[in-house]
Amino acid sequence: MRARRGEGGVASGDDGRRDQHATVAVADCTIGTSFAVQRPKMTALLTQPPSPASLGAPAHRHPSTWLPFDYQRVPGPIRFWLSRRLLGRGVASVSPEVAFARDQPLAAGEAVSWPLSARAALGLSHDLDTARALDPTERLLDLEERLGVRSTLFLPGELAERLAARVRGWQARGFELGLHDVRHDNRLPDLDAAALADRLARIAATAAAFEMRGFRAPSFWIRAPIIERLPAPLAYDSSLPSLRAGTHAGRVAGAGTCRPFRVGRLWELPVSLPVDDDLLRAGLGGDAGRAVLAGWLAAVQARGGVAVYVDHQEPHLSGNARGCAALEALLRGHASAGELWIAPLGAIARHLGFPAPANAE
Ligand SMILES: [Zn+2]
Numbered sequence: 001m002r003a004r005r006g007e008g009g010v011a012s013g014d015d016g017r018r019d020q021h022a023t024v025a026v027a028d029c030t031i032g033t034s035f036a037v038q039r040p041k042m043t044a045l046l047t048q049p050p051s052p053a054s055l056g057a058p059a060h061r062h063p064s065t066w067l068p069f070d071y072q073r074v075p076g077p078i079r080f081w082l083s084r085r086l087l088g089r090g091v092a093s094v095s096p097e098v099a100f101a102r103d104q105p106l107a108a109g110e111a112v113s114w115p116l117s118a119r120a121a122l123g124l125s126h127d128l129d130t131a132r133a134l135d136p137t138e139r140l141l142d143l144e145e146r147l148g149v150r151s152t153l154f155l156p157g158e159l160a161e162r163l164a165a166r167v168r169g170w171q172a173r174g175f176e177l178g179l180h181d182v183r184h185d186n187r188l189p190d191l192d193a194a195a196l197a198d199r200l201a202r203i204a205a206t207a208a209a210f211e212m213r214g215f216r217a218p219s220f221w222i223r224a225p226i227i228e229r230l231p232a233p234l235a236y237d238s239s240l241p242s243l244r245a246g247t248h249a250g251r252v253a254g255a256g257t258c259r260p261f262r263v264g265r266l267w268e269l270p271v272s273l274p275v276d277d278d279l280l281r282a283g284l285g286g287d288a289g290r291a292v293l294a295g296w297l298a299a300v301q302a303r304g305g306v307a308v309y310v311d312h313q314e315p316h317l318s319g320n321a322r323g324c325a326a327l328e329a330l331l332r333g334h335a336s337a338g339e340l341w342i343a344p345l346g347a348i349a350r351h352l353g354f355p356a357p358a359n360a361e
Contacts, residue, residue, distance in 0.1 A: 057189055057220070057221045057222060057223055061187075061190050062186035062187070062190075062219060062221045064186050064219070065185070065186055065187055065190070070185070071186075072129070072130060072184065076132070076314050076315075076316040076317070077316045080277065080280070080281075080316055080317070083277070083281065084281045094243060096258075096295065096296045096299035096300075097299070098243060099242045099243035099254065099256070099258070099272070099296075099299075100242060100256065100257060100258045100272070100299060100300075100303055100305070101256050102255075102256035102257045103256075103257050103258060103259055103303040103305060104303070105302040105303055106302065106303060106304050110304070114304075114341045114351075115341050115343075115351065116341050118339055118340050118341035119301045119304060119339045119340070120297075120300050120301040120303070120304055120305055120306065120307060120339070120340055120341070121305075121306045121307065121340065121341045121342075121343060121348050121351075122297065122306075122307045122309060122334065122340045122341070122342045122343070123152070123238075123269060123306055123307065123308045123309065123343060123344065123345040123348050124144070124149065124150070124151035124152065124309050124342065124343075124344065124345075125151060125152040125153075125154060125178070125216070125238065125308065125309060125310050125344075125345055126140065126151055126152070126153050126154070126310070126311055126312070126313050126318075127154045127180060127216065127310060127311070127312050127313070128153055128154065128155045128159065128180070128312075128313055129156070129180070129184050129218070129312060129314060130159070130184070130314065131159065131162075131163070132314050132315060132319075133312065133313035133314050133319055134163065134166070134313075135319075136313045136314075136315060136318075136319025136320065136323075136324070137153065137170075137313045137319070139324060140313065140319075140324060140327070141170060141173065141175060143324060143327070143328055144175075144331075145173065147328070147331050147332070149331060149342045149343075150174045150175055150176065150343070150344050150347075151175060151176070151344055152175070152176040152177075152178045152214060152344040152345045152346060153167070153170060153175055153176065153177055153178065154178040154179065154180040154214070154216045155167060155177065155178075155179070155180050156179075156180045156181055156182060156183050156184045156218070157179060157180075157181070157182035157183070157202065157203070157206035157210075158182055158183050160177065160179075160206065160210055161206070161209075164210075167210070168210075171210075171211070175344070176213075176214070176344040176345065176346045176347075177210050177211070177212050178212055178213075178214035178215065178216060178238075178345065178346070179203060179206060179207050179210075179212045179214070179215050179216075179234070180215075180216050180217075180218055181199075181203070181215075181217060181218050182199065182202045182203060182206055184218040184219075185218065186218050186219045186221045188217055188218070188221065188222055188226060189221060189222055189223050189226060196226075196229075200229060200230070200231055201231075203215070203230065203231060203234070204231035204232070204233075204234075207231070207233050207234050208233055211233070212233070212234065213233060213234060213235045213236060213346050213349065214234065214235070214236050214237070214238060214345050214346055214349065215227075215230050215234050215236070215237045215238070215239065215266075216237070216238050216239050216310075217237075217239040220239050220240070220241055220244070220271060222237075222239045222240075224240075224263055227239065227240075227263045227264065227266060227268065228263055228264030228265075228266075229264075230266060234266065235266060235267065235346075235349055236266055236267040236268070236269055236345065236346070236349035237263065237266050237267070237268050237269070238268070238269040238270070238271060238308055238345055239268075239271070240254070240255045240263075240268055240270050240271065241254045241255065241270065241271045241272075241275075242254050242255050242256060242257060242258055242270045242271065242272040243256070254270075255268070255270040257270060257272075257305070258270065258272035258299070258300045258303055258305030258306060258307065259303065259304070259305040259306065260305075260306055260348075260349075260352055267349045267352055269306055269308050269345055269348060269349065270306075270308065271308045271310055272296070272300055272305065272306060272307055272308045273293055273296050273297070273300075273307050273308060273309050273310070274289075274292060274293065274296065275310045275311070275312075276289070276310070276311040276312055276317050276318045276323065277312060277317055279292060279293075280317060285322060285323075285326070286322045286323075286325070286326050287326065287329070289326055290326045290329055290330050290333075293309070293330055294330070294333065297334065297340070301339060301340070306348055307340070308345065311323065311327070
């Protein structure tokens with residue numbers, strides 16, 4: 001069995017124990033077949049993670065960094081209009097079969113060890129880029145509480161520090177806090193060595209202060225070598241889209257999978273569903289967007305993967321009555337179906353086997 005830790009192969013369980021009752025389907029994307037192995041706590045994994053060359057942001061700087069001032073001083077609706085001109089219809093115009101090209105649908109009888117006998121996991125996450133997202137988030141959390149689900153809230157560290165009491169209150173209600181870098185400047189891959197070391201130290205300190213285990217790069221703008229350097233207590237990353245489409249020079253690229261894989265010692269939970277701003281750029285808000293997401297969810301279920309849902313709670317994106325209603329309809333359509341395990345991303349990573357900080361490699 002090609003089971004080993006770290007780069008390249010399938011990660012074994014962190015505690016090394018075998019659970020003879022856990023039969024898991026593992027797709028071998030290199031030869032396009034699948035086989036069963038015995039593994040504790042593991043769900044469907046790739047035997048060969050995507051190569052680093054296919055991961056992460058393009059080689060150039062993020063366009064927002066070309067401005068001589070903080071791009072978030074440009075009002076959100078104007079930024080959205082500009083991105084629509086630059087990026088076109090994006091991921092929403094591509095089928096999930098393209099996005100999950102590395103994953104084979106599960107054959108009849110293949111099992112995946114998600115809790116509640118679910119066929120797939122749905123990880124809910126919301127990115128709170130600025131303070132404008134705070135009030136819509138309160139309404140959203142009330143909704144999720146009523147529905148009995150919890151989500152992960154990714155915040156820039158500087159925002160979390162400014163609002164420490166408020167975000168710790170969310171944590172106390174069972175919502176997970178994740179780190180959206182220390183500031184939303186889209187510069188992480190382009191920092192020089194000294195600035196990167198300083199940024200990683202601040203990431204470690206913020207994650208420790210707020211008990212954050214997950215990281216998401218602003219604008220999904222990160223590359224695999226930096227994910228490998230994300231410090232403890234971070235244990236997972238969710239920054240790499242399954243499909244990165246758009247103009248970043250017209251290319252279509254991405255992780256190509258809806259299944260978790262390892263990048264260094266961290267779990268990568270790829271962003272597998274179209275993100276709200278992609279849907280909105282394609283004119284697919286509200287119910288139309290919900291219908292697209294339902295189709296992608298079905299594709300993830302067929303592959304036994306993780307559907308990572310991301311929206312933005314700024315009022316010009318999903319932080320409004322229409323966005324809230326669409327999410328409610330999506331969750332009501334699936335919460336009772338028993339085919340999805342709906343959980344914060346940290347719970348999904350923990351199910352896969354959290355590397356404890358003391359065991360960090
Ligand atoms: Zn963001």
